[in-house]
Amino acid sequence: MLPHKPYITAVCQRLNAARMKPAEWWIDDAETRGMYRYLNAVITLDPSGTHDDMPQDIPSGTPWPHGLLLIWEWHTGREEDIERGAAWTFAGLKADGSNxxxxxxxxxxxxAPAAMVxxxxxxxxxxxxxGHFHNFGAPGWDGGLIGESWERADRLEAACAEWETTRA
Known part of the structure; x- marks a missing residue:
């Protein structure tokens, strides 16, 4: 079992409890430029209820018409320009399935799962x-860091580090 499965499961359970049921989610380990392995997870939300609709059936102006991705990654820090550790990002899905x-x-x-909600x-x-490619970050957001860390963050970090020694 990948070390981040219990964490992502806890986040998905909290999203479900908050009536933001993920349309789907998955966890994996992947490669960066074919050289370094890292851990990742993707949670697809469907806030508009139109994720599976055909583009022509979605009313103009619908927010997040094709879905919203919450993306978690843990990197070893060996990759160029990527720091060691975990980070969350988000992205809107496009009609063609890309994001x-x-x-x-x-x-x-x-x-913490509540912070993710x-x-x-x-x-x-x-x-x-x-944001966009040339402006990485959340434009217009100055509200600081949202919420706290998960109460099991230290155990998860240790499990990710252990995974690194055996798989990365």
């Missing part, structure tokens, strides 16, 4: 707006 460039989410890398609400309501 916008991810924007940093103002939460701890091991944010609060952050997701702020994104859905456009209090936190998506």
């Amino acid at each position: 916008e460039y991810p924007t940093s989410l103002s939460v701890h890398g091991y944010a 609060e952050a997701a609400r702020k994104v859905i309501n456009h209090e936190i707006k998506p």
